[in-house]
Amino acid sequence: MSKLNEMIREFREDIGQSIEGLALLMQLEPDEFARLEEDWIPPDDILKRLCALFEWNYNDIKRLADKTPSVKSKKKELEKSVSSLAEETSAKTEVPQFAKMIQEARITAGQNTLGIATLLSIAPDYYEEFESGLIPPDDLLRKLCSLYGWNYKQIQQKINSQSPILYGTRQPPLPVKEMQARLPKIELPEIPDIPEGVSLHELIQQSRIEAKQNVEGISLLLQINTEYYEQIESGEVFPEQELLKRICSLFGWNYHELLQREKRSQLSKLQPAVTSLDSSDSSITETKLREIQEEIAANWQQISREQQETILTHLELVSKMMEHWKNED
Structure with missing residues (x-):
């Protein structure tokens, strides 16, 4: 295990995260992330994602990765395989050596x-x-x-210098559908239902506790600061659209179903005013009021959340004005 592998493992343990959770953020398989904590020095693209997630300096980590003996030894093994290919003179030994070279390179890459x-x-x-x-x-x-x-021309020259050479005769590419059919079947996980009657910030808090995660860990997974996440759990702020999508992805919720749930929750706050009027002997003004309320209720889900909040603000002002008039009487 190199110094970089130890740093990755210690950082994950310090923030109290699981291998599966960080593998999801890194777009890796869990066993691939596990190898990051053992002996795997990842390529540059994965190293950049790792530094961005852990907020590490990429240049410092890159220098540490380049100095890791396991990286150098793997490069030397590949260079040794290429040079040993040129030393063989008979095709009988050349073909197996090239095949062995491909196999060793695949195993070294962990594929x-x-x-x-x-x-x-x-x-x-x-x-x-x-x-x-x-x-x-x-x-x-x-x-x-x-x-x-590898150097293509170097490999080609060394292969062409051997005789005889066994080449394939069939066309290698397969149709996309046939390739997909050969891939292993993956069962999609069931998406949990989002309970009604619980506010969004309470639902987020409950889900975090059920997942046995602390505030710092969830904040890191969502890529936000701890203070902002605590405001979300307390109900002081409502997460913006992109953040809400990440929250749904983290807890396995359906984003669109959650939006509909929130709209129904806002509509239910308005509903008592819609149904509280007595329709048995309504005056002209009461009938007009009921029509306006029904029109608002019918179009409520077709407007944005910002527009809903604007309407609710106006209704609160109207309610306060009515209360003031009532007190004057």
């Missing part, structure tokens, strides 16, 4: 045959033939060199 085959847009069984001794056609050889960072 299975299905993953590499998907990146090359070929069938897994066709890729397995390369690791068994089949020399890939030129277009796939270019992809392999690009994938593993």
Whole structure:
């Protein structure tokens, strides 16, 4: 385990987060993130996401990663495999050596045959033939060199210098539907129902407690500061649209269903005024009032939250004015 691997593990433990939670934010599989805490030095794109999430200085972390012995040793192993390929003279030994080189590079990258085959847009069984001794056609050889960072011309010259060479005859790419059919089936998790009658800030707080997470950990996952998150849980502020989407994704809620729930909650506050009038002997003004109230209720869900809040503010002013007039009488 390198210093960088230890830093990643210690930081996760300090904020009280699970491997699964951070893997979701990093867009990685849980076992991939687990390897970040063991011996894997990730490529630059993953390293940048890691630094952005943990608020680390990328240049400092990059220098630390470059100094890690495991990174250098892996590069030396690949360079040694390329040089050893040139030292062999007979095709009988050359083909297995190139196949071994592909296999070692895949294992070093922590990939299975299905993953590499998907990146090359070929069938897994066709890729397995390369690791068994089949020399890939030129277009796939270019992809392999690009994938593993090899010099294409150097690899091509060394392969062409050998005789005889076994090349494949069938076309490697498969139709998209057939490739998707070969991939393992993934069962989608059930999305929990959002309970009615509970305010949004109370629902967020309950969900955090049920997930056994602290305020600092959830704030980090949502990429906001702790004070702002505490204001959300206390009901002082309502999260903006993008933040609300992240909250729904974190707790497994349906974003659109949550919006409808909030609109129904706001409408229920207005509903008693709509239904409180006695329609048995209504005057002209009462009938007009009821029509206005029914029109507001009918169009309530078709306007934005900001427009709803504006209307509610006006209604509160009207209510206070009526109370003032009542006291004067």
